[in-house]
Amino acid sequence: MLLSRAASIPIAIPLVVVTGAGLRVTMDEFQSGEEAVENTIGGNAYQHNKVNQWTSTVVEHCLNQLTKLAKPFKYIVTCVIMQKNGAGLHTASSCFWDNSVDGSCTVRWENKTMYCIVSIFGLGV
Amino acid sequence: VVFSADEASNIIKECVDSIIGGIDYNHSKINQWTAAVVEQSLMHLVKMGKPFKYIVTCAIMQKSGAGLHTASSCYWDSSTDGSCTVRWENRTMYCVISVFAVSIML
Numbered sequence: 001m002l003l004s005r006a007a008s009i010p011i012a013i014p015l016v017v018v019t020g021a022g023l024r025v026t027m028d029e030f031q032s033g034e035e036a037v038e039n040t041i042g043g044n045a046y047q048h049n050k051v052n053q054w055t056s057t058v059v060e061h062c063l064n065q066l067t068k069l070a071k072p073f074k075y076i077v078t079c080v081i082m083q084k085n086g087a088g089l090h091t092a093s094s095c096f097w098d099n100s101v102d103g104s105c106t107v108r109w110e111n112k113t114m115y116c117i118v119s120i121f122g123l124g125v
Numbered sequence: 126v127v128f129s130a131d132e133a134s135n136i137i138k139e140c141v142d143s144i145i146g147g148i149d150y151n152h153s154k155i156n157q158w159t160a161a162v163v164e165q166s167l168m169h170l171v172k173m174g175k176p177f178k179y180i181v182t183c184a185i186m187q188k189s190g191a192g193l194h195t196a197s198s199c200y201w202d203s204s205t206d207g208s209c210t211v212r213w214e215n216r217t218m219y220c221v222i223s224v225f226a227v228s229i230m231l
Contacts, residue, residue: 048192055196063198074206076180076225078197085191088152092159093182094167102178121180123201123227 025073025103025122032065033077033107033118046083046113055079062118073122080117089115097123126175128207128226133170137211137222140166150187150217159183162222170224177226184221193219201227 040057044050058079066075082089095104101124109116144161162183170179186193199208205228213220 046192051192051194052196055194056198059196059198063200067200074199074201074227076197076199076201076208076227078182078195078223080184080193080195082186082194083192085189087189087191088150088155088187089184089193090155090159090186091182091184092156092163093180094160094163095178095180096167096171097178097180104180119182121225123178125230 025105025120028069029066029120029122030105030107032069033062033105033120034109036062036065037107037109037116037118041081041116051081055081058116058118062120066120071122072125074125076121078119082115084113084115091117093119095121126228127205128177128228130207130209132173133209133224133226134211136169137166137224138213140169141211141213141220141222145215145218145220147215155185159185162220166222166224176229178229180225182223186219188217188219195221197223199225
């Protein structure tokens with residue numbers, strides 16, 4: 001197995017970023033992420049006392065959907081929810097893996113009061 | 126081989142200190158900083174020479190009173206795989222770095 005560095009991915013504007021030369025991480029994973037976010041925080045405004053619950057729910061639902069896909073992957077799902085307040089937020093990720101089988105995708109979602117960024121990393125077993 | 130969260134955590138803290146240690150939030154440099162943090166952290170982790178695939182993520186946020194919450198969930202082999210998260214701050218910004226290590230079965 002050849003391990004190499006995937007390019008660093010600054011996560012800023014694009015709605016969907018799917019990486020990994022093998023592209024075995026596909027639209028299925030992206031849809032899992034999107035559904036998890038819509039169903040959890042779809043019509044809601046930012047609420048400080050609920051955010052912890054929301055982030056946990058989003059990652060759990062997303063992971064549940066992903067495991068239902070029954071693909072030979074280990075998954076890592078991360079979710080960031082940030083209130084819209086004019087602050088700057090920048091994220092980046094760098095991965096040391098096997099480019100032919102591993103990949104990631106990022107779902108960026110927003111409404112009037114908050115941003116939500118879900119990253120899904122899939123590692124082939 | 127089991128992932129050592131303590132070792133990884135120390136490596137990350139050193140990397141962040143050396144890149145954004147005493148500096149104030151600067152919109153024009155931030156992309157450069159996040160990229161540098163993830164790249165250098167990854168380089169140091171790989172140098173440890175352990176049989177792991179790594180994922181390093183970094184979020185830098187300006188201190189301005191906004192709320193930020195993050196969560197992560199992982200589907201893996203909990204006897205060999207692991208993660209660690211480092212929360213770092215200075216006067217003008219917060220930095221949250223997560224490292225996920227997945228064992229390579231040889």
